[in-house]
Amino acid sequence: MTSLPEPSAIKLGLVIDLDICVGCQACVVNCKEWNTSGYGAPLSDENAYGANPNGAWLNRVHAFEAGNAEEAKTVHFPKSCLHCEDAPCVTACPTGASFKRAEDGIVLVNEDWCIGCGLCAWSCPYGAREMDPAEGVMKKCTLCVDRIYNDNLKEEDRVPACVRTCPTGARHFGDLGDPESEVSLLVAARSGYDLLPEQNTKPVNKYLPPRPRRKAEDAPMSLVAMAEASTPKGFWKWMDSTLEKLG
Amino acid sequence: MHPAWSIIFFTSASGLGLGLAAWIVLGLIDLSQFWHLIFVAGFTFGLIGAGLLSSTLHLGHPERAWRALSQWRSSWLSREGVLAVLVLAALGGWFLYTYMRGAPPQWVGFALVILITATVYATSMIYASLKTVTCWYHPLTPTCYLMFAASGGLLANLWLVVIAGQSVTAIIQSLAAVLIVLAWLVKFAWWWMLDHKVMESTLETATGLGSFGKVRSLMPPHTSENYLQKEMGFVIARRHALKLRIISVLLGGLIPLVLIIFASSSPLLLGLALLCHLTGVFVERWLFFAEAKHVVSLYYGDQH
Numbered sequence: 001m002t003s004l005p006e007p008s009a010i011k012l013g014l015v016i017d018l019d020i021c022v023g024c025q026a027c028v029v030n031c032k033e034w035n036t037s038g039y040g041a042p043l044s045d046e047n048a049y050g051a052n053p054n055g056a057w058l059n060r061v062h063a064f065e066a067g068n069a070e071e072a073k074t075v076h077f078p079k080s081c082l083h084c085e086d087a088p089c090v091t092a093c094p095t096g097a098s099f100k101r102a103e104d105g106i107v108l109v110n111e112d113w114c115i116g117c118g119l120c121a122w123s124c125p126y127g128a129r130e131m132d133p134a135e136g137v138m139k140k141c142t143l144c145v146d147r148i149y150n151d152n153l154k155e156e157d158r159v160p161a162c163v164r165t166c167p168t169g170a171r172h173f174g175d176l177g178d179p180e181s182e183v184s185l186l187v188a189a190r191s192g193y194d195l196l197p198e199q200n201t202k203p204v205n206k207y208l209p210p211r212p213r214r215k216a217e218d219a220p221m222s223l224v225a226m227a228e229a230s231t232p233k234g235f236w237k238w239m240d241s242t243l244e245k246l247g
Numbered sequence: 248m249h250p251a252w253s254i255i256f257f258t259s260a261s262g263l264g265l266g267l268a269a270w271i272v273l274g275l276i277d278l279s280q281f282w283h284l285i286f287v288a289g290f291t292f293g294l295i296g297a298g299l300l301s302s303t304l305h306l307g308h309p310e311r312a313w314r315a316l317s318q319w320r321s322s323w324l325s326r327e328g329v330l331a332v333l334v335l336a337a338l339g340g341w342f343l344y345t346y347m348r349g350a351p352p353q354w355v356g357f358a359l360v361i362l363i364t365a366t367v368y369a370t371s372m373i374y375a376s377l378k379t380v381t382c383w384y385h386p387l388t389p390t391c392y393l394m395f396a397a398s399g400g401l402l403a404n405l406w407l408v409v410i411a412g413q414s415v416t417a418i419i420q421s422l423a424a425v426l427i428v429l430a431w432l433v434k435f436a437w438w439w440m441l442d443h444k445v446m447e448s449t450l451e452t453a454t455g456l457g458s459f460g461k462v463r464s465l466m467p468p469h470t471s472e473n474y475l476q477k478e479m480g481f482v483i484a485r486r487h488a489l490k491l492r493i494i495s496v497l498l499g500g501l502i503p504l505v506l507i508i509f510a511s512s513s514p515l516l517l518g519l520a521l522l523c524h525l526t527g528v529f530v531e532r533w534l535f536f537a538e539a540k541h542v543v544s545l546y547y548g549d550q551h
Contacts, residue, residue, distance in 0.1 A: 002318045002320075002321045002322060003320055003321045004321075018456075028468070051471075052471040052472070053470070053471055054471060054472070054473065054474075055473075056474065057469075057473075060468035060469065060473075061468050062464065062466070062467065062468050062546060063464075063465040063466035063468075064450070064454055064456060064462050064463065064464055064465055065462070065463045065464075065465040066454070066456040066457075066459035066460055066461070066462045066463075067459040067460030067461070068460055068461065071459070071460060072459075072460075073456075073459050074465060075454070075456055077454060079468075079546070088377075088378065088379070090321075091321040091322060092321075092322055092323075092324070092376075092377075093318060093321075093322055094314075094315035094316075094317075094318050094322045094324040094325035094328060095311070095314035095315050095317060095318060095325075096314070096317050096318050097314070113311065113314055114307070114308065114311075115306045115307065115308045115309070115311045115312055115314060115315060116306050116307015116308050117305075117306050117307070117315070117324065118307075118478065119322075119324050119373070121474070121475070121478065121479075122248070122377055122379065122380070122478070122479070122541070123377050123378075123379055124379065124543070125378070125379045125448070125542040125543060126543065126546075127475040127479070127543035127546060130473065130474040130475065131307065131474050131478075133474075135307075136306075136307025136308055137307055137308065193455045194455075195452075195453060195454070195455060196448050196452055196453050196542065197452065198447050198448055198452060199378060199379070199448065199542065200378075207455055209455065209456070209458070210456075210459070
């Protein structure tokens with residue numbers, strides 16, 4: 001059924017901290033590693049060792065530059081499915097393969113029903129869906145639905161692979177439907193925001209903005225300035241004045 | 248957007264076939280002779296069927312295509328599939344009835360025209376419902392599809408009437424000419440809209456980094472083109488857009504118009520007019536995809 005369910009109370013999603021991400025691509029690789037042997041068909045690659053490799057990936061890290069000259073910031077920008085509340089990819093699907101779970105809001109593809117028409121990818125403004133080149137079905141982030149509820153894994157591993165592997169702690173996973181959850185508090189404290197809000201997709205995933213750059217006058221003093229500003233004491237004071245007298 | 252041949256062929260051939268069917272069921276051709284009926288039915292079903300087949304074979308899993316008939320409540324692609332199946336069945340019934348008992352009552356024809364119009368509308372809404380492609384997301388998009396189906400269909404009907412040795416009335420001849428002019432006027436309006444409509448989304452809203460100033464793509468996330476860029480980042484056409492627009496208007500508009508006005512009794516020249524029209528619409532449809540820009544291309548640094 002590709003009509004959207006009533007908005008769920010639980011809205012599982014990611015919070016991505018753009019202030020922290022260093023663009024190491026570990027989340028991209030671990031996502032591929034987990035999902036190639038997890039939910040659905042393997043994530044295939046074509047010509048993987050050739051000049052123009054091509055493959056299905058569920059998470060990609062862009063790099064953007066914002067602002068000019070001294071004020072310019074380099075921002076590493078991970079992007080995967082945002083599990084939108086008004087997901088246009090779900091309603092566009094002609095077969096019912098694309099669906100949003102009523103219980104936790106995760107958007108998934110039933111690969112046995114997918115006809116590979118690609119219309120869901122066309123209707124997604126974020127580029128979160130990629131056709132599998134070998135299988136001919138649509139691939140997307142599952143929020144690691146096969147990890148987060150998996151009792152066979154240790155508790156600390158029951159988070160999406162990208163979150164588990166991030167060495168800098170730039171990715172957070174939780175229930176954004178609960179205003180008291182850690183992720184919701186983080187979003188409130190850091191003014192987390194939606195991507196492309198004008199597309200009215202109501203994404204669940206939020207992004208935390210880079211913190212503003214510190215101004216030059218607020219920076220710590222240079223070592224030379226510190227040395228010049230300080231007055232020596234004891235032995236150093238005696239030596240300083242003695243050497244001074246020598247001219 | 249990537250202009251896939253299968254989809255261009257689907258929209259132009261099925262559109263023409265459906266338009267033709269609408270004029271046939273309105274009684275614009277006499278089908279009392281068996282061979283006329285067979286040829287006209289074959290030609291119409293051939294156009295619609297070839298288009299639908301081409302779009303089905305374009306799928307990653309054509310063998311599951313029947314599943315696409317299930318989600319008509321939310322999906323325009325599904326609605327198009329359901330309506331196309333209904334039209335084919337109803338049209339088959341219409342031809343069968345005509346063969347056995349002669350022309351069906353007029354109201355049947357009108358009902359079929361409504362069904363056919365809904366089908367062409369559904370085809371266009373597959374694209375016009377995508378908010379992510381700014382220039383498609385406009386009421387002029389379905390208007391274009393409907394006008395090209397109606398004008399091309401009447402031209403095809405005219406050609407069939409002439410090769411069947413039946414006479415063409417001046418009213419129908421004039422109507423065919425007027426519809427072609429109207430169709431291209433709508434298309435000119437659509438092109439004007441394409442050239443002037445500003446995409447609401449920018450790389451600043453896409454990244455949320457606008458407060459730091461202008462945002463630029465510094466590094467793509469991968470070393471070679473991915474599915475998204477192949478499917479939605481097509482840019483080659485924009486360089487030749489003007490030339491292609493002129494070619495499509497000449498082939499799809501001007502040549503058929505002149506031939507309808509001056510050679511409406513020649514089967515050969517009207518056939519040429521139809522072929523030119525189909526080719527012109529083919530180019531127009533190619534541009535419809537190739538010139539369309541998807542929001543996701545912003546993430547890949549396409550700011551134009």
